[in-house]
Every structure is written in C-alpha cells, then in structure tokens.
Amino acid sequence: MYTAYWPASQRAAISSQEEAEHLLAPYVTKKYLAQELAGIKQLQKQKREPWGSEKVRVTEVAINGDRARIRDCQDVSKSGLADAETHQVVPESTHGPATRHVEALLERDANGAWRLARISILESPCKPPSS
Template sequence: MTTYTEYWPVLAQAGKSSPEQARKLLKPYVQGAYLDHLVNGVRRMVEQGREPYGQMIPGVKEVRVGGKHAEVVDCQDMSQAGMADRRTHLLIPETAKGQTRADIRAQLEQSSDGRWRLTGIVLPTTTTGHGDGETAGSPTAAMRSPAPALAGEQALAEQEGAAC
C-alpha cells in the first residue's frame, strides 16, 4: 500500500515540525483519533525537546483488504532510527538501542474521497511481558515510551516490538 510506505517519511517530517504543521502533513495519510494521537505526540516531543532521527524502512510482508478496511503487516527495519535533540539535531544515543526490526500491523480505512488512510498501528507482541499486543495509541503504551508518542510507532517499536 502506497499510503503506508509514504506515511513513514511524512511522520518523521511531521515530528520535526509544529503540532499545527504536523496535522497538515499527516492528514492525507492518517485520520480520526489516530491523527489526534500523533499530533499530541508531536506536541509532547516539542515540550521534551526531541525530534525523530534517521529513517524507518518498511518491509511490507502482507496486505489484507476487506471492503473499506485493510491491514498491512510489516517487518520494519529501524536500525537507522532513533530520537534527536530538537536544538542540536544530534542523536540521543539511548534512543537508538533496542531491536533493529519490529513486527508492526497497521490498520487503514478507505475514506469517502477514495484515499486509504491509517487509523492505527498495533505491535502484535511485546518484549515487556504485557501480553497479547498493544495499540500504539493506547495510554499505557504512550506512558511507557521514553519518547513522546509521535515517534509513538518509532519509540514503541524500538522498545517493545518483537523482532520479525
């Protein structure tokens, strides 16, 4: 799915912008509560003086489509990603540790304009012993993440995503 693979670099760009600009950048790729979640994550990143660093490379394994809903199964390469200091743009070393691959499931929905948009990201398994998986937008996931929730996907996958 083009929307899914295009989403990741736009997410990184949004993480380096203001919350208002992030919403504009993400709106073609994300909708609903998940868009609000990501914008709130950008707000927290700004407050914490952090921004995304490097890139995450999708490795789509499977796409399942049923009507206006789809799921993308991804084995994402995060070996080149982390968080940076927002002022210096230098990598914060402890954010680049963790697994280099994460098993990610993305939910998408086809909008009335015909475009597919993400409605959520799920990490099916975790390495923290929290059981059956967790939605990246869940409050407990956001609280455990050392980075704010924009990088929601990045930070959670680095810390909790199972290697695929």
C-alpha cells in the first residue's frame, strides 16, 4: 500500500481534482485526502507537474494497534518538477538528495485497510537498507 501510493500520487498530480481523488482515495484517510487535493491544486496553479520518481527504501515499520509508522530513506536524486505546459524539467527542482528521510503515519480503517494519515520529511539523516 505504501509503495503503491507514490506512483498514484504522481498520476494524481497531473489529473483533474475528481480523478486525483479517485486515484488517492484507496491510499489515504479522508482528512489527508483533502490536504493532498489542496496541494495538487496549488501545484497545478503554479503550472508544475512531477518529474521522475522517488525510489522507496523502507527502513522501519512499527505497528501499534490501529496505527503504524513507516520510516523510508528515499532516493529522490532522479525526481523533481517540470513545467506542466512544456514538460521541461525545472532545473532548480532536480538532483534531490540520494537520501530523503520520510516518515509516514498510517491508520487502519473500519474495514481493516491501512491508509496514510500523514507524510513528513524528517530533518534527520537516514541510511538506506542494505540491498
């Protein structure tokens, strides 16, 4: 579920609000969906779209009842933003770090499905798992 969220979020960012909602609803809580849709609207207003992709590298999973935390040491060196009209990469947005420390908080819904409730970028360094 967590790894599938990332490509879905990229597709959502270039979709209408209705389609974005449809793409993200299986992965996020209703409250977080509203935040995601607002972020997509802002990105589209700026005429930007995602470019490239994040490489998910989960380093930790902790489950406590109906809540969970995932720590991820993503490689975002091949991702950034592009101009939504020309699809040209915005140079200052590329070449992110090879390690971006991400924390995702998840909640289990009434049907037993895990959904993202929040994603945060942590300031602390991370080390990707060994291959």
